[in-house]
Amino acid sequence: MSLPIHQTVVFPVSPHEVYEALLDSKKHSAFTHAEAHISRRVGGAYDAYDGYSSGRNLELVPDQLIRQSWRAVDWKEGVFSTVVFILKSVPGGTSLDFTHIDLPDGTEAEFTQGWIDNYWNPMQVFFSNWKEKGKP
Numbered sequence: 001m002s003l004p005i006h007q008t009v010v011f012p013v014s015p016h017e018v019y020e021a022l023l024d025s026k027k028h029s030a031f032t033h034a035e036a037h038i039s040r041r042v043g044g045a046y047d048a049y050d051g052y053s054s055g056r057n058l059e060l061v062p063d064q065l066i067r068q069s070w071r072a073v074d075w076k077e078g079v080f081s082t083v084v085f086i087l088k089s090v091p092g093g094t095s096l097d098f099t100h101i102d103l104p105d106g107t108e109a110e111f112t113q114g115w116i117d118n119y120w121n122p123m124q125v126f127f128s129n130w131k132e133k134g135k136p
Helices: 015-023 025-032 108-133
Strands: 005-011 045-048 053-061 065-072 081-090 093-101
Touching: 005 108, 015 025, 015 065, 015 081, 015 093, 015 108, 025 108, 093 108
Parallel strands: none
Antiparallel strands: 005 093, 045 053, 053 065, 065 081, 081 093
16 A cells, blocks of 8 residues: 555635535535535445545544545445545634545555645635635
8 A cells, every 4th residue: 555645735714614515515516516425424425526436434523523435436346545634723714634545556646636636726716715705
C-alpha cells in the first residue's frame, strides 16, 4: 500500500456547513457537479462522482468527524481504503484535516492531486458562492 495522503484546507464557513457539504447528497452533487447518493448513518453506503467512488460510513460525529471506507470503481474487487475528515472551528471558518490511507500502490500521486482538484478547490468555489449569493 502507498503512503498516506494528508492534507489540510481552511474553508470560510462553519464546521456544520462543511460537514453538510460532504454528507448531504444534494450539496455534495452541487459542488462536484456530479451525482452523489450519501447515507447519513453509520454503516450506510454512499457513492459520489457519478459512481466513481463508493464506500460506507464508518464513523460520523456531526460537525466534527467523518470516517469512511472508500474505493474507486476501477480498483480490484474488494479493495478499500479509508478516508478521514476532521473538522475544527478556526478564526474565519473551518480547518479540515484530511487523511486517506491504504491506497493501492502507485495511486498516491493521482489521489493527492485528485482531492485538491475534485474536492478542495470546488468546495472553495461553492462556499464563496454561498457568501456572495446566500446559502442554498
